Amino acid sequence: MVRAADLLARFSLDEPALARRQVEADRVIGASLAGHLVHEAEGNGDRPWQLDPIPYVLDGAAFDVLAAAVRARVQALEALLADLYGPRLAVQEGIVPAEELAASPHYRLATVGAPAPPRWLVTYAVDVVQVADGSWRVVQDLTDTPTGVGYALIDRAAMARVAAELLGPQASSEVASIDGFPVELRHALGAVSPVASPRIVVFSGGMSQPAYVEHSLLAAQLGFHLVLPPDLVVRRGRLWLRTLGGFDRVDVVYRRLADAEVDPLSVAGTTGVPGLVAAAADGGVVLANAYGTAVLEDPALARHWPAAVEALTGERLPLAPLAPGDALATVPAFREGRLGQAPVVIRLHAVNGPDGVTVMAGGNGRVLNDGDDPRRPTARLAKDVWVLGSDRAAPVVVAPLPQVDLAASVPTRAADAMYWLGRAAERAEALAKAARVITSRRLTDPSLAGHDGGRWARRMTHVLRILRGAAAGADDPSTTAVAALDAELAAATGALSARLHALLAEAALVGEYLPVAAGRVLRNLAAARDHFVHGRAAADELDACIVDLAAFAGLWAESTVQGPAWRFGDIGRRIERALVVLELVDARAPVATAAGDDHPDVVAAATLEILLAANESLVAYRRRHRSDVEPGAALHLLLDAVENPHSYLACVHRLAEHVAAIDWQEGREAVAVLAGLVDEHGAGVADARRALLALADLVHDTWFATPVNPTVVRGRLQ
Amino acid sequence: MRYRVVHHTSYAYGAPMADGYTVAHLLPRPTAHQRVEHADVTIDPEPDERAERTDAFGNRVLQFGVHRAHDRLDIVAESEVVVDLPVPPAPGEPWEDVVARVRALRGPDALAVRPFAGASPFVDLAAHGAALRALAEAAFPRGRPIVDAARALCAHIFATFEYDPTFTEISTPLSVVLEARRGVCQDFAHLAIGCLRTLGLAARYVSGYIETEPPAGEEALVGAAASHAWCSVWVPGQGWIDFDPTNDHLPAHQHVTVAWGRDYGDVAPVRGVVIGPAVEQRLTVAVQVTRVHADVR
16 A cells, blocks of 8 residues: 555656646646636736645555544534534523623524424534644534535646546556545535425535636536526525526525625625525525534634533544644655645545545645735645545545536526627627737838828728727817727727626636536637736737637537526627628728718728728638629628628528527527628618627527516614 | 503505515513513405414514515504503613623523623624723713613613604614714614613614603603614513603503514514515505593492
8 A cells, every 4th residue: 555655756846847737737627717807907916826736645554544434423413513502402401602602693593493303414624734743633624615626636737737647547556546536415405404405505605705707616616507596596485596587496506605795684684695594494495505504613612612512412523623832743845846845734524425525635835924824725735635545535426416417407606607708709709800900010011091181091990990989070280180090999999898808708607518628728718817807918819819819719519518507698799790880881981081972992902902801701711702802792792692701691590590499589589680681782881780789689688688686675763 | 460462564556566475473471570462463465374483582473475466565463451550670880790690691692681781783793892882981980880881871862862743764874873863763763772882781673653642731752653662681680661852751551562672673563575667655654642541440
C-alpha cells in the first residue's frame, strides 16, 4: 500500500517545477470559472481562488478514522436537530438554555412543533484541522448550506492536469476518485421525497452569491435546474417552477441560499419565495437541508451541543473542538512562489442518504496564513485533498433516479437569458466585424479616408453609429471627417465591450445549458471585453475577438442541446442578425451632406464592400461574381439569398422553423409577414425593421414577462 | 365585560400588484382571563387561498394569498370576546429570587417561560444591555417584590418617554427610542421587555386592543384608535401578569389580547409581500372596541 509520504516524495518539490505547475493550475481554474466573470468587470474583486499545486495527501487509514467520525457526527446532529425542533428534551433538562436557544438568530420558530422533515441534514460538511500531536479537531460544522463539493470537483480536475503523473492512468489505483460523489448527492436528494420521480432544483441566489460558480457546476453535474427565487412560486401549499409551458411542480429544493433568504414571508426573511417556509412545514415540498438547520452553526450555542448529544443519544460527539491554545500541524505549501510549511484546514463532505451516510474521499483544503482565524482564512489558497486507496471512493453505481428531461421543460428565466445571450452575441459579432474591416481598410488604403472631402469616412462613421444604436447625428463641423471616424471607431469598440459584457452576464446565468468547452471561449471574450472597454482595438485584436465569437457561434450551433431554451436563444440570434442586415442595407443609402449628393463611384463601391464584409458575405459575393461589388448583386446576397446564412431571408426562415418547433401560433403569424416586407431593391427596410422589433416585443411579452421582485408590506402599531 | 372589536386594515397600492401574500395575527386567542365568543376575518378582494395555523406560541395565524391583479387590500377582523376582571396581583417574591427561579425552571415550564428571558430580534440585549439596565435601575432596588418593581418600571417609562405616533417606524431600533426618549406602544413594550430581560426576568410582548369608547366620564386610553401592545412578566405562582407602559397601569378589563410572542416581529397584526412595481403604498388602520351591553346575563 502506498503511503502519503511515498506519494509526495514522487512529487518534485523544487520551486521552479512547482511554479510551472502553478501556472497550469491557474490556467485550468481560470478556464473553469470563465462563465462567471461578471463580477470581475464590476470591480468587486472576486478573483478566482488559487490552487496550491501540492496536494494534501491523507493516508487511507487516517481518512477511515475521520470518515467514521464524520458519519457519527451526522447521525448525532440529526438526532440533536430532531430534538431542538421537536420535544426539546435537551432544553427541558436545561442542557441547552431555552433563553439562549430562543435568542439565536438561526433558531427557526416556524419549524418548532411542525411535522419533522424526512431528513434534517441531507448534506453536511465539517472543517477539521490536524494538531501537532497528530490528532484532529473540529473547527466548525456546516449544516445550513454546506459549500465546497463543486469546488472540490473543479480542484480535482485541475490537479489531474497539474499532477498527471500521480493522478494519471498508472496512478489511478492509488488516489481515491471523488467523481461518484455527485451521484450520491443526487440519490440522497431524490430519497427525501415521497414522490417516485421527484423534480429537484438547485436553489441559488444568483450571480451575487460568491458560490454561484459552484451552484452552476453542481446543477450541470446533477442534471437539475438551477433556479433563482423569481423562478419559483408557492400555490396552495406546493412549490412550482415557472417554465415556458406553465407551472411545473417542484418536490425537492437543494437549498444553496441561507435560510434567512428563502422566504420573505418568514419572520426572519428578507428575500426569496413567499410562502416557501409554510409549504415546507406542511410537507408540500422538501427543503434540503431542512429549514432551521443553521442553528447548529451558531457559535454562541456550539458549546452546548456535545452535552446535548450525549444526553440524547448516549454517545459522545466524536472529534473535539479546536481549542484556542492548540498548536496546528503543518504540511508543505507553495505560496506566492515559495515552498514552505503551513497549517491547512480541511473541509470534509457527507451526504445523508437512504443507505446511510457517505463521506467524500477528498475535500477542500484551505491554507492558513499566520494569525488566521481557521474559520475564515485570509488567503484564497486552496489545496486538493487526496485520500489514498481507491476502494475508499464512493461506489458510482446507484439506482438511477428518474428525472424530468432538462430539454423538455425550461425555466422561463433560463429561456430569457438564452434569448438575450443570442442577441448580445450577434450584435457583438456585427460590431467587431464592422470595426475590423473599417480599421483595416484605413490601414491598407490610407488615401480613401480623406477622399472627396472625407465622404468615405463620413459613410463609415454613419454605418458604425447605426450598428451601435446611436442616434443619427449631424456632422460636427469643427472636426475633420477622418477625426470623426476615429472617434466613432472608439465609441463602437466601447459598444462592443458592453455587448460582450451582456453576453458574459447572460452566459453566466445559463452556464448549465452551454457546452463545457464554452468556458475557454468565454474567458477569452472576457479578456477582450476588459481590453476594449477603453475604446481602443488594433485590427489583430478585433480578429482574435471575431474568432472567439465564431467559436462561440460554432459551439452554439453544434455542441449545445437544441431544446426549447436553445431555440429561444437562436430566436434572439436570428432577430438580431436580421436587424443587423437591415441596418447595413439602410446604411448603404447616400448620406445627404453639404458636399453634395453621393453618386456611384469608388466610395460607394468601397462602402458596399465594407457592408458585405461586416455581414460576413464578402467571400460569398466574390466567389459568385468575381467582379467589383455591384449594388444589385450585393443587395440580393444580403436580403434574399437563402443559401447565405447571413441574409435577411435566411434569418426569417430560421425564425419560422423555431416558432413552428415551439408550436407558437402568434409567433408564426408575426414571422410570416417578415418575408414579404423587403424587395430586392431594399425598399421596405423600415417596415421590416418595425415588424422585427414587434416580433421581439411579442417574444418578450408572451414568454418572459418576468415577475418583479417582492416588496415587503408591514403594518404598524400605535 | 363583553367587547366587540372591529379592526380594519387597508392597503392602497399606487399600481396593480400581480400577486400578494399576507400573514395575519388578527384572531384573538383564548387566555386565562378571556373567552373568545366568535372571531372572523373578511378579506377583499376574496383571496385565492387561505389557511389558518397555530404558531409556536399557540397564537392563531391566518395566511392568505391574492394571486391576481389588485390595487388594494382590505382586511376586516371582527370578534366578540368576554374579558374577566383579573384578580389584582400580589406583590410576589423579591425580583432576584424570580430571576433564580426562571433559570432553574425545567421540563415543560422551561419551554413555556425561559424562551422569553433572552434576547430577540427587536430586543437586542447585546447592543442595548447597558442602557436598559440603567433605565431599570431605579425601579429594581434590591429585594423589591417583582410585581411592584415591574409596575414602577412601567411608571418610569411612562413618565420619562413621550408618546409620539409620528416618531417611529416599524423598524425603529431600541437605540433610537432610547436616544430620543419617545415612541409608540410597541416601542414602550419593547423597552419594558428589554429592561426585564436584561435583569434575567421572563417577559413577553402582547399584541391586542384597548377599549376605544370608554363609558361616560372616563377618559379614552392612549393608543385606542389602533392596535395596541404591552408586556407581560412571569411571576412564580401567579403566571403571566400584564403591564401597559403606554398607559402606566396593569391592564384591567379594558384590554383585549390577540397574540403574544418574544417581540413585535413574532405577532405583527398584518405582515406580507406583494409582487409588482415598486410604487407607493398607503396603509390605513382603524380599530373600534366597544362594550356590548345587550347581552347582560
